[in-house]
Amino acid sequence: MSQSFAPREKLMRKCREKKEAEREAEREAEEEEKAEEAEAEADKEEAEEESEEEEEEEEAEAEEEALGGDIEDLFSENETQKIRMGLLDWYDVNKRDLPWRNRRSESEKERRAYEVWVSEIMLQQTRVQTVMKYYKRWMQKWPTIYDLGQASLEEVNEMWAGLGYYRRARFLLEGAKMVVAGTEGFPNQASSLMKVKGIGQYTAGAIASIAFNEAVPVVDGNVIRVLARLKAISANPKDRLTARNFWKLAAQLVDPSRPGDFNQSLMELGATLCTVSKPSCSSCPVSSQCRAFSLSEENRTISVTDYPTKVIKAKPRHDFCCVCVLEIHNLERNQSGGRFVLVKRPEQGLLAGLWEFPSVILNEEADSATRRNAINVYLKEAFHFHVELKKACTIVSREELGEFVHIFTHIRRKVYVELLVVQLAGGTEDLFKGQAKDTLTWKCVSSDVLSTLGLTSAVRKVYSMVEAHKQGLSVAHVSSNRTAISGKRKFS
Structure with missing residues (x-):
């Protein structure tokens, strides 16, 4: 009797395996679609970049005034110290074990910088679990920036297949070739890193702080969410002036002795506890410094998730x-x-x-x-x-x-x-x-x-x-x- 059911059980097992594979493929496809969405946004931002630079001087005064509006003021010295200490202590105990967080010796700073660069580009718009397998394969094929500098775009696209946002893969390759062709080695400051193709302010800050210990900030979606809640900022995070104010707040908080660890702790908090819809405020190491949490405790009609302001997306054509x-x-x-x-x-x-x-x-x-x-x-x-x-x-x-x-x-x-x-x-x-x-x-x-x-x-x-x-x-x-x-x- 058991033999007659064996083929059916085998078929059912195959069906379950097939469905699981289909679900995983759908998840990866969703990630890639999100990444492709980000690419469209990046194309739009790149087109606007030149005109933004021309307006910078005119907006400087307005920017200072904005600090006296919704944000009110920067963190006090006492708040800054408590936030630094709270986040670093929490990070030391709770940080995730990720392959790109391996410590390198002083003589291997360039390799560390390359690893941070690759991981940060891959992590944009993609889940950590998905990135880990891509990152490991990438590093096996191109363990140093000099190895990547010899690769072709075709090879890079094949390795990147499934991650989406292929424009960034192309920029990563072009940036590597630019660094390899230079005579000064890997740039070790955020200002010089931003001259490399495909490296913007966020990526430059991540590389400079984590690999070269430069006290510069990073601001991504996770950081914006944490800062908006710490200061209960109700302004539109997509607004250009508001975005610059977030950079000022992040710069004030960076720990001068451990800038890389601090920046990672801020991002880690946003990724694991201070999430979009279900923040774990009871486990948060800086909840006592969080203005949004304080307001939600005082007034039950206010929620921590009210911050930052949710931006209404335009309907797609x-x-x-x-x-x-x-x-x-x-x-x-x-x-x-x-x-x-x-x-x-x-x-x-x-x-x-x-x-x-x-x-x-x-x-x-x-x-x-x-x-x-x-x-x-x-x-x-x-x-x-x-x-x-x-x-x-x-x-x-x-x-x-x-x-x-x-x-x-x-x-x-x-x-x-x-x-x-x-x-x-x-x-x-x-x-x-x-x-x-x-x-x-x-x-x-x-x-x-x-x-x-x-x-x-x-x-x-x-x-x-x-x-x-x-x-x-x-x-x-x-x-x-x-x-x-x-x-x-x-x-x-």
Whole structure:
């Protein structure tokens, strides 16, 4: 009896494992989407950076006045000392054991700086648990900045695949090459670090304080939340003047003898206790200095989570995307499986330099015929089809696989996916005349190679739909054969 249930138990176990794998993939996809959202925000910030610098002098006086408004004043000397002592004592006992927190000797400061740099870039918009495995693989491949300086963007993107926000991976590589090419070694001050490609004020502060013991602040989302609650700041944290005031508050608190540990304690507090929706005030080492906590105790209508002010996000616009997974089978070259056409995104802008399936963006929702026509026009123009598609090859199948929604900060994109399978007697040169247009780089890869490339969550989602479709066809084929065999036996 137990043997009859064994296959069922095995099947149920496989189903559970599959569901868990799907849930993990969804979590990673969500992280990558958040990271891609951050990339869009960063692009916007970068565009505004130049005009901001021109306005700095004019805003200096207004900034000083702002300190006398909502924030009222800086921390008193007594508050500062208590916060420093409380956080450092708590951090020494409660800090998480993370691979990038390994202590280095005085002679290994540059290596420590490199480790901090890589970890801080990876940790932006991504969970610590996810970053740990990526960080370990990264350090095994490129243990020093000089090793990374020899890498290609293709290699970096492949290593980064799944983390999202690939723009930062590119900047990390470009920054490493800049440092390696220089003559002064790794910059050891925040001001000089900010001259390196991809290193902003936050990352510079983290590297300088943790690796080089410079007493400079760091301000990220966790730090803003802690500071806003300590001072009960109700101003919009996204406001430029308010953001600068947070930097002033953080600078005042930095412990001059242990700046790196203090900055990490501030971030650690925000990540573990002073969380967005469920802060653990009873376990907080600085609750006695927290103005928001004090107000919440005095007035039950006030909550610690009222700080900082929640920013209402603008509603995303809607657009639509047609994706064509073009699979080519080559009879003449005796290929065991099809090869997929990938195109490379432009070297500038969102998801720069990454590979994706041929696609077309539409401004409005369209029916199947309109979408297919848009793809046909794109394939002909982008790849210079020298004859009509049906004359250049044999179309084995062309099917719509479904649709899904991919969300960015400012865009809600509905993605339609089709699989176009074609068969050639010769090579791809028989399908494409010469090179694609100057702005397009493309290649054909096998499914094995496809799985190793640095693909975004959306592209991986598209390919998973292709795999599911093929698996469904395979199961249907096997089932059909079994039915046929069963039928023959029945009537023999």
